Amino acid sequence: MATETAVHTDDQMMQAANDIWPFSRATGILDSGCGPALLTKVLLRTHGKELPQDTKIVCADFADAMVGAAQANKDEGGKDWERVSVIKQNAMDLNEVADKSKSHVLAGFVYFMTPDPQKCLSETLRVLKDGGAGVVSSWQDNEWMQLMMLVRRFRPNQELPSVPPTWTTTEGVEGELRKAGFKDVRAVEVKAEMAFEKIEDLVSLLVDKMPHMKQSKSRGRARRSAVLSRFVTYTVADASQCWPISAKVKFRSSGS
Numbered sequence: 389m390a391t392e393t394a395v396h397t398d399d400q401m402m403q404a405a406n407d408i409w410p411f412s413r414a415t416g417i418l419d420s421g422c423g424p425a426l427l428t429k430v431l432l433r434t435h436g437k438e439l440p441q442d443t444k445i446v447c448a449d450f451a452d453a454m455v456g457a458a459q460a461n462k463d464e465g466g467k468d469w470e471r472v473s474v475i476k477q478n479a480m481d482l483n484e485v486a487d488k489s490k491s492h493v494l495a496g497f498v499y500f501m502t503p504d505p506q507k508c509l510s511e512t513l514r515v516l517k518d519g520g521a522g523v524v525s526s527w528q529d530n531e532w533m534q535l536m537m538l539v540r541r542f543r544p545n546q547e548l549p550s551v552p553p554t555w556t557t558t559e560g561v562e563g564e565l566r567k568a569g570f571k572d573v574r575a576v577e578v579k580a581e582m583a584f585e586k587i588e589d590l591v592s593l594l595v596d597k598m599p600h601m602k603q604s605k606s607r608g609r610a611r612r613s614a615v616l617s618r619f620v621t622y623t624v625a626d627a628s629q630c631w632p633i634s635a636k637v638k639f640r641s642s643g644s
Contacts, residue, residue: 397578398430401494401523408521409491411435414443416490418515421479421498422447424457432468446485448477480507485515495524500555509568522570526555
């Protein structure tokens with residue numbers, strides 16, 4: 389199953405972080421809202437050999453499914469992943485991460501999906517060392533989030549994620565970062581794709597792993613869940629424009 393954004397997008401995030409604070413001098417790295425730890429995977433591929441031997445990487449997510457997926461990647465990752473630890477943490481409240489303890493904070497497509505993105509940015513700034521590198525990304529728009537809205541045909545009042553307008557433009561994102569206290573902010577628009585080998589892989593991601601979608605699957609409602617899965621599957625199968633999923637991406641980095 390391939391669920392990573394296009395390599396060039398993640399690589400650009402790593403390059404931006406490295407430009408601000410070289411990974412060869414990294415003292416601690418946080419992958420905030422890590423999901424299955426795909427950014428950490430890219431980091432280890434692109435800069436793993438440059439990292440100081442004692443530099444630790446922390447992958448943090450508040451969703452059990454994502455914590456499990458990140459741990460699975462660590463368990464299967466071999467020696468390079470020995471420096472990685474996986475913890476359950478909310479990006480809005482990183483209470484297990486000490487002040488000014490990280491040289492780098494990476495956050496891929498997560499802050500804008502939380503109830504309070506400013507809290508995420510505030511926590512990022514708190515745990516970063518002076519001059520540290522904070523690199524975050526956001527969608528301008530994407531088709532898989534549009535697919536998630538199909539759940540409203542079952543539950544019209546269901547709360548589902550959407551991208552706040554300020555997180556869909558480079559100017560808006562720069563403003564959000566500056567408001568949080570970041571300096572030397574720059575935002576760049578790039579194009580990315582998420583490619584899936586099978587329709588079932590996309591359905592599994594949307595229905596079983598995305599926190600907002602999991603909330604729509606009440607306990608004891610196996611039949612409803614099965615219907616929802618089939619409904620999403622059929623919709624994707626009939627919507628050729630959704631294959632592969634692609635979107636413009638907002639990419640930004642900031643020195644703290």
